[in-house]
Amino acid sequence: MLRKVSIVTPIHNEEETIPELVERITQTMEAWRQREPGREWEHLACDDHSSDGSLALLKKLAEANPRLRPVQNPRRSGQTGGFETGFRHATGDYIVTMDADLQNFPEDIPKLLEPIEQGRLDLTNAVRMRRKHSLAMILISKGGNLLIHSLLTCPVSDAASNFTALPAKFAKDLTLLENDHRYVIPIFVRRGLDPKRIGDVETRHTARKHGASKYKVLRKALTGVPELFRFRARLKKGVYDLQPGAAGAEGKGSVASTSRKEQVAGRGA
Numbered sequence: 001m002l003r004k005v006s007i008v009t010p011i012h013n014e015e016e017t018i019p020e021l022v023e024r025i026t027q028t029m030e031a032w033r034q035r036e037p038g039r040e041w042e043h044l045a046c047d048d049h050s051s052d053g054s055l056a057l058l059k060k061l062a063e064a065n066p067r068l069r070p071v072q073n074p075r076r077s078g079q080t081g082g083f084e085t086g087f088r089h090a091t092g093d094y095i096v097t098m099d100a101d102l103q104n105f106p107e108d109i110p111k112l113l114e115p116i117e118q119g120r121l122d123l124t125n126a127v128r129m130r131r132k133h134s135l136a137m138i139l140i141s142k143g144g145n146l147l148i149h150s151l152l153t154c155p156v157s158d159a160a161s162n163f164t165a166l167p168a169k170f171a172k173d174l175t176l177l178e179n180d181h182r183y184v185i186p187i188f189v190r191r192g193l194d195p196k197r198i199g200d201v202e203t204r205h206t207a208r209k210h211g212a213s214k215y216k217v218l219r220k221a222l223t224g225v226p227e228l229f230r231f232r233a234r235l236k237k238g239v240y241d242l243q244p245g246a247a248g249a250e251g252k253g254s255v256a257s258t259s260r261k262e263q264v265a266g267r268g269a
């Protein structure tokens with residue numbers, strides 16, 4: 001049963017966006033909470049050692065917003081580190097991951113949660129309609145989706161959206177390496193999540209208001225394919241498997257074939 005939702009937003013130099021991000025998430029989730037007794041939520045803003053005033057601003061906003069929880073990655077580790085930090089600190093039974101640049105609409109979070117609350121799905125992933133990215137970025141993303149679908153079990157249309165509602169039990173004690181935030185769904189399937197209980201939800205998309213994207217199109221194109229194959233090798237080796245006795249440790253992800261030490265040693269491979 002979905003009772004508490006943890007919103008996880010990785011943050012790096014988003015000082016201009018943060019006030020609107022926090023306000024819109026708060027308004028959306030407070031409206032969601034008030035519609036049904038017993039609902040709760042929190043917002044984990046995971047700072048990746050920003051060089052602007054992002055962390056200080058988040059802490060200031062948190063003084064008036066008890067559901068906002070600013071946390072910082074242990075080390076500079078990008079969006080993947082933000083996911084891992086958020087997973088580690090989340091107290092909800094569901095986690096919604098979302099970029100901080102407001103290209104996705106916080107107001108669409110309830111749309112992701114609805115099929116889960118209705119019992120139709122266990123994981124939902126956003127399909128960004130009428131994307132406002134460059135043509136080159138869209139083409140690379142589509143190519144990446146084709147590769148992911150051919151090599152991994154990832155039954156969603158837009159695997160790179162990063163706007164996803166996830167059951168928290170499959171994120172327990174999860175170590176993420178390289179750019180593994182792109183492959184959270186295959187990891188959860190490996191850990192025992194039924195692929196038939198995963199589905200798409202159409203959401204809105206808009207142009208970025210402030211700053212520039214952290215992704216460089218050429219670099220993403222050149223590094224994405226070898227990175228995907230390295231991830232696939234780790235997945236098959238069992239690097240991401242749930243430890244015996246952990247929640248959701250039944251099924252094909254239940255055999256932990258590598259130790260925690262080996263997992264951490266693989267970071268940055």
